[in-house]
Amino acid sequence: MPGGRLTQQDRQRIAAGLNDGLSYREIARRLARPTSTITREIARNGGPTGYRPRQAHQATIQRARRGTPAPPRAATPPVTATDQEIIEMAVRAGMPRTAARVHHDLLLAEDGRRTAAELARRLNVSPASVSVAVNYLVQHGYARRERDPRRRRDIYVIDDDAWYRAIVTSRLQTIETVRATMAVAEEHGLDSLVGRRLARTATFLERVSLDMIESADRWRSLLT
DSSP: OTTSOOOHHHHHHHHHHHHTTOOHHHHHHHHTOOHHHHHHHHHTTTHHHHOOHHHHHHHHHHHHHHTOOOOOOTTSOOOOHHHHHHHHHHHHTTOOHHHHHHHHHHHHSTTSEEEHHHHHHHHTOOHHHHHHHHHHHHHTTSOEEEEETTTTEEEEEOOTTHHHHHHHHHHHHHHHHHHHHHHHHHHHOTTSHHHHHHHHHHHHHHHHHHHHHHHHHHHGGGGO
16 A cells, blocks of 8 residues: 555566666656655665565565664665656666666766776676676766776776767767768669658758757867
8 A cells, every 4th residue: 555565566566667767756656655665665675777576575574574674785875866867867868777877876976986896886786787887988978987007997987078078979970870871862862762861861960960069169168
């Protein structure tokens, strides 16, 4: 019942909602629960990528039998509803979930810097997952990689210029799409229906990308 303890069925619906990419707020709405209840439930049972309903239910039963609260996880920061909503917006925009979590955690670092080990510990994910996530962020310009020669480890950084680099990277990728699209248009013939449609698409993407980089150059000083 709303306000009571979560049932195993509730937890299965939470897992289904996570798999469908729903926000914590939407999952809470569908279960008629406070968003904070869903946030705590997921945070204490493996996080959004490691949540398993059966294990979560068994762990809750065991804690109730012992009469003790959930074990503290000092290394994992609390996930607020606002934090989760920002992450979900990034996921809806196309960013992989773990990459979105890593990106958000880097943004929360005072100096914008974390090691892979710190990210894995803070987010309760495997080093392999962190590696895939940061590779995505670096590839798309959202972060950069530095090498610590003294300790032989990589450090991942979000600096003031990160958003500018992300826009530049996006433009370069768009230009590649423009060239490929125009090449296909020419193969079909620019006087054909397919060729004209693809040529219009390529021209549109090119003009939009040019506008974006001009705007980014104009307002870049706001980042420094």
